[in-house]
Amino acid sequence: DTGVSQDPRHKITKRGQNVTFRCDPISEHNRLYWYRQTLGQGPEFLTYFQNEAQLEKSRLLSDRFSAERPKGSFSTLEIQRTEQGDSAMYLCASSSWDSGGRTIYFGEGSWLTVV
Amino acid sequence: KQEVTQIPAALSVPEGENLVLNCSFTDSAIYNLQWFRQDPGKGLTSLLLIQSSQREQTSGRLNASLDKSSGRSTLYIAASQPGDSATYLCAVRRSRDDKIIFGKGTRLHILP
Numbered sequence: 001d002t003g004v005s006q007d008p009r010h011k012i013t014k015r016g017q018n019v020t021f022r023c024d025p026i027s028e029h030n031r032l033y034w035y036r037q038t039l040g041q042g043p044e045f046l047t048y049f050q051n052e053a054q055l056e057k058s059r060l061l062s063d064r065f066s067a068e069r070p071k072g073s074f075s076t077l078e079i080q081r082t083e084q085g086d087s088a089m090y091l092c093a094s095s096s097w098d099s100g101g102r103t104i105y106f107g108e109g110s111w112l113t114v115v
Numbered sequence: 116k117q118e119v120t121q122i123p124a125a126l127s128v129p130e131g132e133n134l135v136l137n138c139s140f141t142d143s144a145i146y147n148l149q150w151f152r153q154d155p156g157k158g159l160t161s162l163l164l165i166q167s168s169q170r171e172q173t174s175g176r177l178n179a180s181l182d183k184s185s186g187r188s189t190l191y192i193a194a195s196q197p198g199d200s201a202t203y204l205c206a207v208r209r210s211r212d213d214k215i216i217f218g219k220g221t222r223l224h225i226l227p
Contacts, residue, residue: 033215042119042204042217043159056214091158093215102147102208104215106159 002026004107006092012113013082021077021110025094032075033104034067035091043091049075050097082114117142121205121218129226130197136190136221138205143183146213150179150190151204153220159204163190167210195225 005024013019025032030051035043046065047057051072057065064082069075079086089111095104118141128134138148147166151159163172163179165188171180178191192199202220209216 031213035217040219042121042219043206045214045216048214056212089156093159097213102213103161103164104149104206104208105161106151108158111156 004092004094004105006090006107006110008110009108010111010113012115015084015114016081018078018080019082019112020079021090021092021112023075023077023092023094023107025074025092026105027073028096029094029105030072030097031095031102031104032069033093033095034075034077035093037089037091037109038087046077046090079112082112084114087112087114117145117207117209117214117216119205119207119216119218121203121221123221124219125222125224127224127226128195130195132195133191133193134195134223136192136203136205136223138188138190138218140186140188140207140216142209143186144210145183146208146210148179148181148188149206149208149215150177150188151206153202153204155202162203192223197225197227199223200225 033048034046037043049069064080067077089109091109093106122137149164150162165181176193204220205218
């Protein structure tokens with residue numbers, strides 16, 4: 001068990017470009033969460049999955065954001081036509097729905113800077 | 116709507132002191148509550164998890180309590196050390212949809 005891993009750890013992109021982040025959860029964890037965090041704030045919920053099914057997407061997210069978990073394992077978060085306000089750390093987390101007390105484990109995050 | 120509030124937002128104390136961080140939540144229908152530590156620029160590290168049926172959990176110098184009916188949790192840190200300096204986040208897992216809602220955190224600075 002290598003924990004939750006995220007890639008890339010840092011991304012600098014020009015405004016208007018598309019970016020994609022990848023998250024590999026702890027194996028056999030069926031729940032996967034995406035959060036966004038800006039400086040001085042707690043993590044803000046973006047979306048979550050049960051296996052490959054996306055259960056909910058935050059109303060705060062525009063249509064420029066999309067997330068997938070095609071085979072119920074890794075997940076990708078894509079941001080299209082990035083804006084400076086998208087600059088933040090994007091955190092991925094996973095947990096088991098039915099064991100381990102539903103403890104949630106986070107990755108190290110992916111920092112996005114839009115210039 | 117579940118709202119999670121952490122007080123104080125920031126705290127500075129001399130090394131060796133015992134301290135308490137507070138977390139309150141508006142909806143008591145939670146599955147569990149988890150405390151995390153976050154160092155600058157890093158991800159979140161789980162410290163303690165309390166199930167809704169439990170009153171407290173302990174790990175080393177840390178003790179977390181939960182009063183679900185009043186919507187409160189505290190994190191007690193004994194004999195604080197400079198290495199405890201970090202942001203501490205509280206998160207509740209809602210029973211009805213398994214969403215996890217965070218507070219804004221308490222930034223703790225332990226003075227050597």
